[in-house]
Amino acid sequence: MYRLPLLSLAALFSFSSVPGALALPAVTGQIAQMPQPSGMFVAAEHPTQGMAKIVTVNGKRYLEFDSNFKTDPGPDLFVLLHRSSQPERYESGDYISLGGLQKVSGMQRYEIPANVNLSNYQSVVVWCRQFNATFGYAPLSARMQRTQNN
Numbered sequence: 001m002y003r004l005p006l007l008s009l010a011a012l013f014s015f016s017s018v019p020g021a022l023a024l025p026a027v028t029g030q031i032a033q034m035p036q037p038s039g040m041f042v043a044a045e046h047p048t049q050g051m052a053k054i055v056t057v058n059g060k061r062y063l064e065f066d067s068n069f070k071t072d073p074g075p076d077l078f079v080l081l082h083r084s085s086q087p088e089r090y091e092s093g094d095y096i097s098l099g100g101l102q103k104v105s106g107m108q109r110y111e112i113p114a115n116v117n118l119s120n121y122q123s124v125v126v127w128c129r130q131f132n133a134t135f136g137y138a139p140l141s142a143r144m145q146r147t148q149n150n
Contacts, residue, residue, distance in 0.1 A: 037118060038054065039052055039123070039141060041069065042138065044134040046074065046135040048126055048136020049071075051068065052069075060112075061114075061118070062109045063079065063098055063110045063112055064108070069107070069108070070105040072104065074133070075130050076130035077135065078100055080097055080124070081124060082095040082125050085122040085140075086123070087125050087134060088134075121140065
């Protein structure tokens with residue numbers, strides 16, 4: 001069995017200003033956070049593409065579309081969270097509306113009310129209320145989000 005001299009082991013640590021205490025080196029790098037739901041849009045009645053993900057900024061949750069998001073223009077378009085991963089109907093209790101679609105392409109963000117339990121919703125939908133048409137939807141699945149910690 002090989003033994004390291006005590007001095008060699010001590011050299012692996014930094015000594016703190018408190019006598020007899022060892023200070024641990026500062027931890028830098030990636031720290032995993034809670035899984036954040038995300039998904040790629042699937043075309044339904046209209047071509048729709050891009051990614052939707054849940055993000056947290058300053059303690060508030062948002063649904064965010066990435067810069068590759070694109071769908072067709074239409075009247076009365078809304079962004080919904082839906083209980084089904086492949087929404088086919090829109091009855092009371094099946095979804096919540098996050099508001100009107102801001103624009104038909106590009107990055108955009110919608111605040112999610114604090115009382116919404118995201119585990120009850122399985123997809124994000126771009127929906128035309130006037131014609132009850134699903135333009136596209138993104139099934140949500142949890143993914144680990146990593147943040148930089150210095």
